[in-house]
Amino acid sequence: MLSRRLRLPLVFAAAAVTASGAFAVSRYSPAETEPVSSTAAPTTSSAAPTSPSPQVTVSVAPSLGPAVYVTSPPPKKTAAAPVKVDIHVDCRKGDDGNKGTLASPLRTIDAATSRSLDAGTVVGLARGCRWQTLVQLRGDGTKSKPVRLTAYGSGALPVIDGGSADVEAVVLLSGSHQVVENIRVTNAKRNGIVVHGSNSGVRSSQVDDAGVGVQFRAPDTWADKVTVRDLHMVRDTPGGDDDYGAVGFLVEAHNVEIGYSNCTNCRAPSNDYGHDGGFVEVWNYADNLHVHNSTGSNTQGVLEIGADQADSSADNIRLRNNKFRNSHGGLVLHTDNNFAIASAKISFTGNTFVSTGSQDPPILDGDLSHVTFDGNTVTTSSFVAHRTPASHRCNSLYLRGGAEVGYQRHSTERLNGKASC
Template sequence: MRLLSVAVMASLLPAVPSAALAAQAGTTYYVDSRAGNDGAAGTSAAAAWKSLEKVDAAELKPGDTVLFKRGGKFTGPLTLEASGTAAKPITVKSYGKGALATITGDEADCVSVKGDYWRISGLRASRCRWAGFAIGGDSNELIGVQADHNVTGVYVPASGSRNTIRDSVLTDNNRMSVNDEGGDNDSGAFGVLLNGDDNVVTGNTITGSFAKSKDYGTDGAAVEIYNGDRNRVTHNVARNNETFTELGAQKGKTATGNVFAFNVVTSSRSRGSFLITRGPRHVVGPVKGTVAVHNSVYLPARDTIGWSCHDGCSPSILKLRNNVIAVGGEAGWEDGSGADEDGGVYKGRSARFKLGPKSVMADPKFVSRTDLRLRPGSPALGRGLVLTPRWYGGKAFGEDVKGKALPAAPDAGAYQR
């Protein structure tokens, strides 16, 4: 049978009126902080709006797009209250050349997403009152954004669920919201803070989540989870944060079933940790069902710990598989009946946990202090257990930090041969 050409096949399709195509695409609006005019139509680069207030007041509809000119600077907030749909999200992007458009301001969170189905890229949120981006709706995406010098780069409150934060750069979010003596209540310096459920944090670079604390000396976390369930934190690169992740839940709330997979964590700071979680005896415990698999960690300073599961640790609190963790301090710490651990390689001055049957204490032979790929002869090569997708958050996440498929005999750590 003769195959038809693409052009011939296209000619057989029913014609779609141009008006219908425009309706499907929605309206595109332009915003230019330098040359824009709020009295203009906003529907072309030559007739761009000037202010965030004009965007806030616009009656945006599913399928619409808002383009911010690169190099622009705005004083926030940008409040996005409309909602798109799964088929027609509302999109925020950039146009032109130069640095991302920057939103700043100390009176509010710089970008506040209250609606659903937004796809936001091309923005930087810097030196905001509290959060760079606050994602309070559902099914929103932050893609390739930047956030710096906030209390938290990205905040997902309890109202936010099924959101995705990916391929973004969150740098030096190093301010505290509470920093007073006593009370064990200092808080801040988060790359991402998750209070909501079923969110995904993947493919991001998170650095410098670290600040002085009167209660703790220093504090901060690349990804903090408090009262959030079933969040998946995967394939991120974290450098020079106080902690990679710390989990907690207030009494009557939960932080259950959170997954950390294929993350790469390094630091040159004098103290730090990979994962901190709590059992039922802790004031912000229990945190149940945390899973950490195929992570690579190198924290060479003496005041460091790989993971800590305290105040009533048990396999229902923490499960670990196929991690490679080398620290200058304590490789891991557990009390109670202990965590469920296996398939890992650990190095540290001390360790207070029971190794799984296939785990070992040995030098993992990383390529360097910042390159955590494995050198030939590493004990992590081929050591990993074969895991079903539920361990690492689903089939979509079943590859190493560089996108390689998992082999039949996986290596421990975030990198596969």
């Protein structure tokens, strides 16, 4: 459930702090490099308005985009162009006195990331390694030369274990144009990964055993092919209407894109609400949020939206072509309580919802006067909605037990069958 979250200062062993409290950093230029294969950086689109979120700047959002299909046989996949890892880190054969080359790697991630990194710097973590540590990426990249934290070698994803430290994040992206990819983050008391820098994102990575999988606190940020699972509550106390946690993706900034991602077991018991969590939660700011081609299983709903700021806004939110199984509800939109958001406009298109608990919340809950619900497939043992959406066409509605639609169906909506339009 949405709440007024406490913001605790980050605690990183790698941080050098000046008398004024700011990080003291120096620029880092790698002396030697070694090539390994990886994937290219994401592309971006046009400029977007400034987010009211703190400590963020206007930037440009990447477009993950759907795959292209053709009627003829698809062309053979070509290998990604090789890129160079500038700083190698290996928990088994590394030493922090080394140069960071493939033949002479560092041992700790802190040795590679405690200084500000130049645009284009790639930090590689050896596959099969595990570190109990906290990581902050420093230094701004560019659109063509992002700062990257990735994996090299063969074997299982490298693991960053937060050790249940009571800090904001296990991995923090503090600069613009930063990318975390091919990494597993685990054992996070609060957030697994927090994206503070604009135009930054997470790709082909996993977060598990966390309170929140990925939190977005800067505009024009993204998650692509990210798996989040097995989440827990961050705050769970009797009374106070303030429990929160078990959220896959927490959005607190405009122009965020979440694509081809998964959230499993994003639901946990809560003293205040019975259960809490969900696939995506919006807090205060989320204009142009786009969630597409993703899946969820055993989530406490799909999208919850709320706020505690007068200028809050969640307009032009789009959810399309997603599939949610055991979703325990769908949308929860707060517009008339302690968590009311000032403005919200949402569209659901081509999604599949399966919510079969007789006590599950409705698929659509809240003021639906600015909610479009077209071309979706719903299976529910509860209600589709208690109010009528602004648009509701071509939906296939499968009702189990004593379930009800809850509003007057449009002529294009089909009950217990597939809509033909």
